[in-house]
Amino acid sequence: MSQQFAAHHYKLTPQREAIVRVLLDNEKDHLSVEEVYMLVKNSYPHLGLATVYRTLELLCELHIVEKMNFGDGVARYDLRGDDHAHMHHHLICNVCGRLEEIKDDWLLELELRLEREYGFNVTDHRLDFKGTYNSCKRNGCKGEKSCQAVS
Known part of the structure; x- marks a missing residue:
C-alpha cells in the first residue's frame, strides 16, 4: 500500500494509515464515511470528517478501496483484495x-x-x-x- 501512495507522490500519514486500519479491522462491514470517522476518532480525536472523506476518495483513486452503493443511498467502502483480480x-x-x-x-x-x-x-x-x-x-x-x- 505504501508503494501505491509513493508511486502517486502521496504520503502515507499516520491518519491515513489509521483509516485503512479501521477498514481492515471492519472488512466485512462495508463502512460508510461516518462510520469510519467515528471509529478512527478513537485514535485521532482531532481528525475531521472532511479529512476522512478526502482520504477515502484518495484510497479509491489509488484502487485500494472501492466505493459502493447498495441501494440505501449511503456510499460504503470496501477494501480491494490482493488475492483476487x-x-x-x-x-x-x-x-x-x-x-x-x-x-x-x-x-x-x-x-x-x-x-x-x-x-x-x-x-x-x-x-x-x-x-x-x-x-x-x-x-x-x-x-x-x-x-x-x-x-
Missing part, C-alpha cells in the same frame, strides 16, 4: 439488509467469451444479487436486526 460479489437481503460476500469469481467463463466474441478484455466487474433469505420469509422478518439470517 476482481472485486467480490454480494448477496443483499431486501428484508433484513444483511450483506454477504461471495469471493469466488463465477464470471470468468463470461469474461473469456466477451474477449473471444467481442474483443473486449474485462479488467474488473462487480455483481450484486438482491433478494430475500428464506429465514426472513419464514420468520416474517420486517427488517429487525434480530431476524437477520444466520451465516
Whole structure:
C-alpha cells in the first residue's frame, strides 16, 4: 500500500494509515464515511470528517478501496483484495439488509467469451444479487436486526 501512495507522490500519514486500519479491522462491514470517522476518532480525536472523506476518495483513486452503493443511498467502502483480480460479489437481503460476500469469481467463463466474441478484455466487474433469505420469509422478518439470517 505504501508503494501505491509513493508511486502517486502521496504520503502515507499516520491518519491515513489509521483509516485503512479501521477498514481492515471492519472488512466485512462495508463502512460508510461516518462510520469510519467515528471509529478512527478513537485514535485521532482531532481528525475531521472532511479529512476522512478526502482520504477515502484518495484510497479509491489509488484502487485500494472501492466505493459502493447498495441501494440505501449511503456510499460504503470496501477494501480491494490482493488475492483476487476482481472485486467480490454480494448477496443483499431486501428484508433484513444483511450483506454477504461471495469471493469466488463465477464470471470468468463470461469474461473469456466477451474477449473471444467481442474483443473486449474485462479488467474488473462487480455483481450484486438482491433478494430475500428464506429465514426472513419464514420468520416474517420486517427488517429487525434480530431476524437477520444466520451465516
